Amino acid sequence: MTDAQRNETAVRVAILTASDRGAAGQRDDLSGKVIMEMVQEQGWQVVSYGVVPDDRTLLKAELQRLADEVKASLILTTGGTGLGPRDFTPEATLDVIHKEVPGLAEAMRQESMKKTPHAMLSRAVCGVRGESLIVNLPGSPRAVRECLEIIIPAIPHAAKLLRGAVADCGLPDGSREPE
Numbered sequence: 392m393t394d395a396q397r398n399e400t401a402v403r404v405a406i407l408t409a410s411d412r413g414a415a416g417q418r419d420d421l422s423g424k425v426i427m428e429m430v431q432e433q434g435w436q437v438v439s440y441g442v443v444p445d446d447r448t449l450l451k452a453e454l455q456r457l458a459d460e461v462k463a464s465l466i467l468t469t470g471g472t473g474l475g476p477r478d479f480t481p482e483a484t485l486d487v488i489h490k491e492v493p494g495l496a497e498a499m500r501q502e503s504m505k506k507t508p509h510a511m512l513s514r515a516v517c518g519v520r521g522e523s524l525i526v527n528l529p530g531s532p533r534a535v536r537e538c539l540e541i542i543i544p545a546i547p548h549a550a551k552l553l554r555g556a557v558a559d560c561g562l563p564d565g566s567r568e569p570e
Contacts, residue, residue, distance in 0.1 A: 401436045404464070404553070405437075405440070405462075405466045406430075406467050407454070407468045409476060410529075422528070426528070432463075439463060441453065445470070447479035450479060450483035451486045458523035459520075460523050465526070466524070468480050468526070469485075473514070480527050484517075494508045495545070499538040515529070521553075526542065545551040
C-alpha cells in the first residue's frame with residue numbers, strides 16, 4: 392500500500408475534551424490522553440486535540456469546525472455526558488449532527504452496565520455531520536477506555552461508509568465489487 396493510499400484509508404481523529412477546569416488549566420486532561428493513546432495504537436491519525444469549557448455554544452462551534460473545516464472522519468468527545476448542571480456535550484452534538492447513530496451509544500451503555508449501574512445515567516450521543524462521525528465518550532479515563540474498546544472495531548467501516556468507499560456491505564471486507 393502506498394503512502395497516498397494509506398492516508399486515504401486512515402481514520403482522521405479529532406479529540407475534544409469538555410471540561411471547565413481542564414480549559415482553565417486546573418486539571419490535567421487524563422481522558423483525552425487515553426483517547427490519544429488508544430487511537431494511535433490503531434494507527435489512526437490525530438488531526439486535532441483541544442480542551443474547551445463545558446459551554447454548549449463553544450462545544451457546538453468546535454464540533455462544526457472539526458467536521459466542516461478540519462474534516463476529521465471521527466470526532467471523539469470526552470466529558471459533559473452526565474447529569475451535572477454544566478453537562479452539555481450531548482445537546483451540542485445534537486445541535487450539529489444530521490443523523491444519529493444510536494447503536495454506538497447503546498453498545499457503550501450496554502457493555503458499561505456490566506461494570507457499573509451508573510452507566511445507565513450516560514446521555515452520550517453519536518451521530519454524523521457530513522463525512523464525520525461524532526461520538527460522545529464519558530469523562531473518566533477508565534470509562535473512556537472501556538467505551539472506546541467497545542466501538543473501535545466498527546469505526547474503520549463507518550469511516551469508509553461516510554466517505555462513500557463502500558458499495559456493498561455484504562462483501563466480506565465491505566469493499567466495492569470489482570468493476
